[in-house]
Amino acid sequence: MREVSVERLVAPPVSGGLADSVFHTAATHPKRPQLALEPTEPGAPWLTVTAARFRDEVLALARGLLAEGVRPGDRVVLMSRTRPEWTLLAYALWTLGAEVVPVYPTSSIEQVRWVLADAGVRAAVVEHSGQAMTVAAASADPGALLGLWQLDLGCTAELAERGAEVPEDEVLRLRAAVRPEATAVICYTSGTTGAAKGCVISHANLAAECDTLIAGWGHLLAPRGEQPSVLAFLPLAHCYGLMVAVTCVRGGYLLAHQPEMAPALLLPALASFRPTFLFAVPYIFERIFDEACREAEGAGHGVIFEKARAAAVAHAEAREERAAGTGPGPGPVTRLRHSVYERAVYAKVRAVFGGRVRAAVSGGSPLRRELGLFFQGAGVTVYDGYGLTETTAAVTAQPPGRVRFGTVGRPLPGSTVRIAGDGEVWVRGDTVFRGYLHDPPGLADGWLATGDTGRFDPDGYLVITGRKKDVIITSGGKSVSPQLLEEQLRRHPLIAQCLVVGDNRPYVAALLTVDQEALAHWRRLHGVSGRAASAPADDTELRAQLQRAVNQANTLVSRAESIRAFEILPVDFTRQEGLMTPSFKLRRSAVADTYAEVIEALYAR
Template sequence: MRDFALAPPAASPLTGGLADSIFEAADRHPVLPMLARRDPVGGGWDEVTAVEVRDQVADLAKGLVAAGISPGHRVAIMARTRYEWTLLCHALWTVGAEVVPIHPTSSRDQVQFILRDSECVAVAVEDEQSVMTVGSVCASLPKLRHVWQLDTGALEELVERGAVIPLTTVESLRRIVLPDSTAVVAYTSGTTGRPLGCALSHRGLANPCDTLLAGWRHTVVPPDEQGSVLAFLPLSHVYGLLVQTLCIRGGLLMGHEPELSQPALSSALQSFRPTYLCTVPSFMEKLYKRFLRMSQETGRGALFERAAQTARDFAEAVERHRTGRGSGPGLDLRLQHALYERTVYRRLRAAVGGRVLRATSGGSPLGRDLALFFEGIGIYVNDGYGLTETSGGITAQPLGREKSGTVGQPLPGTEIRVAEDGEIWVSGPSVFQGYIGNEAATRAALRGGWLATGDLGHLDEEGYLTITGRKKDVVITSGGKSVAPAALEQRLRMHPLIHEAVLVGDNRPCVGALITLDPEFLSYWRAGLALHGDAPTRQAREENALRDEIGRAVAAANSAVSRAESIRVFRVLPEPFDHVGELLTPSMKVRRDAVVRHYAAEIEAMYAARARPAPPAPQEEVLAWDDGDDVFR
């Protein structure tokens, strides 16, 4: 194995529980804005000071005590990212309870499994639909005593109920919470089977946040201003919890946006105007495609593409300079970049509020080209890495030596090894306590103090980690060729027409791809064809044009790999994965096994079509990589 570790942690060790952050902030900076609530009428934001948040958390904690919630009890929160989520979470931590996040779109079976497996005594849900979902499984949950609905004032009722509880009771409970007490039972996404409940301690959740704040906080806070983050990622997943903890412990103003539609999120970003963006690759990909589509719709597509290439070239030249491999951008490149800064880049930054200094992308690898583009327009995106089992992030880019296309180096105090088979192993204070009720799974994951992540990657000579995929996702063809699908899938998704791509090919003669199309861009693309003739003729010509366009995207993706690893057949599916049940996790990750099962007939037909003699290719230079499958057959 290759082993890398950085300096010891720079952050002060945690002495109590995470709820202490609220109370300590109120003591130190009582009038500092801590949270911001969206005004449902005017669309603006109402700031809530640290002392106001503390009082709301304390009053809610008294209500929990009155409802019989005690230290060690597990309480689920099944809601979108909203103000009440953060209040209830910290109130539960105040009384020593453990939070069990559940994504609000989880199915009935998923909700039943998590509530039963974690033995929850209460659950807070958002709306009537969620109440009905929980109600339908209550008979199998003998320990569940409370179902609180946020939209009907359940938290206000708890506060009223707790009015008779003295504040000293809450303070006493808060003071007995230890750093190694379990704070959260977070369930894995379940991409390869039943989800597992990861026990995460207060110390584990705080450590990566405190380390990042100690070393990188100044990069997200403008001079003489308070930094701000718009939380829109699900708080039901560890990445969202990491964002929440960073804001609360770092004194960053935190706003909540529960609606993830493009109009709602765009409006929230432009009104809240965050200084830092915590996001995922799919959001950055959609943002790039939105820029491209808008420029094409206004007749400025060529201008945008030149500006985008200049941004990538400029960022790459800057990267070579900061890593000691070049002299930086030349005069011509600097002049071009300055021109596009005035005409293009500042307008692009305005789409996310105009104040974003940097960003972090997590959940899956961010493509190097995309990272260079955003750095080139003035938003450096740190491609982070972490798992539910590591309480969030475990790597970061060293300041002044950032390297796009990698996830950086291990955080101080964390060690990373890469095994002979390419699997990444992690050791450090943020590693989880184990899977609740599943000692066998815990033993399989924790080996001599090291967490076997199941992820594949490699460390370069300077200790920068690059993620190449998941061990369980590797496609092995009948010829014995192993192909990690992540890089090819990401390259395909960069094409504006392609929404999702899943590589297949286990025990097949070659690698294939299932592709879904982006509905918005597809409509725009069709409108721009301007085909003539009767309806059947136009439809046939449109299908041919679309097939050729996807063929070009596949050929472009294949240019980065060997022929043995390349996509030789593909099939465009009739609808996105999110329109089909159970193909995506609540965090929008593809369940590969479910996709393969659901589209078994399409996969079989795709390979059968390849075995038949192919018709003459209409564009030899496009399809020369191999005989393309007729994706509309």
């Protein structure tokens, strides 16, 4: 099987832009809660903003931007964490027919300088003074910007005030002129190598993505008769995070914002907001599982948790076989073992998500099969998908009720996925972008070559096997795909990240980082807390533990592909240092450059 297509669920839009849904919902359901605002006092309820008020605030901002000189086709930077104002400003710009240029809030001066120049940005909105200084320093001529507005100084209220004299009809006339094929977003790739490219994403691309998900998967977001509620915490500068916000607005779902993805801040927000559905990345599910495991071991219930994990996986595997038509489903013994741990383990896992989530989406990178099975058994079905910025987020997804863990599902309705002769994944469909800014589209007959390699299982589910450019060729001529080894090692509770190296080298080696919370927990369990201050690289017992993990991973590959040496790094790879993308994928070349001396030392031995 080399190509799989799925027919459309929704027809492509023939008129209008993304902002139309704001005005339509306000006209038909004016009192429907559209936004939820985080309470200012602990324990207080979240405040809601109705669809009518949301429309009024979008309209007021659009009038203010128009008064400040923003016109259709102008490109405006939004540089902020995930906040309600980001969503309001995006819809205000789309109302005018302007184009949103998202910039990650932690971007450097050089990165911002590239975006400003490459996109020909006319204005910018930032979150705080530090970002304002970054934009000013990056701009070739700060005085040429129409405006540099700052959220923490109340720029949204200021813009609304300045637009008070602008007639509403003038804004509505501009909204009516927006066409589906017009550019909505220029989203710069957060690729693992090379300079960022501006992906030109149209109103039609985002509409096709979100409307397809609403039509095919919307019933999973909440029980029948209940309004879905979603806590958006992924970066809105990332196409996946932007898709979440637009899906909520188009679907009439209650949308809340959380600016930080760190578990220490995210988990309390989930507990207080209690969403009905979750959009996340594998990192979040991994951290929740690891934390549950550590809590159980710390309380002396590690054996019980492991039995509960095994029972959840067995139950989920049996359900998966039944859905595929290859098995009868969970038998009496499997159901009994599973039920034993419902209150003691599974209910507590669901409580971490707020208690109401029964389904979730994972994107950004493939979710481990074992992790998907565990959460399914614990009562939260995680629908894994696959996509890129160039495909407006997802281009494959798990079919409702027919999840195949370890795969990224089947093509999204309206899309076709092909496996080229060299194993590369090619895609075509309504969500594929218009091309890169300033470059020819680069699409052969509508096909986008993703750079990822993969295969189909017998039922047309896609399995991602790696990146073409990540293949390592040793000096002995052996081709090694690092993904299998890296994923296996990251499964070890002590290992946070792993980078396999060996291009043009005599053998394969690895850089490992240690999860500091897991390390402290492991030392307490093993009675070695006296060495808690010692560097991981100098801890002989830790090195022996990780050597066993490396040996186990090596059993999955041939000797020529196996890891012969490794080094434990003193700190983890982070997004702030530019070593990981916002979706927690390694920037391989950046890591290799940062730790070039360490890699050289591995081979000098």
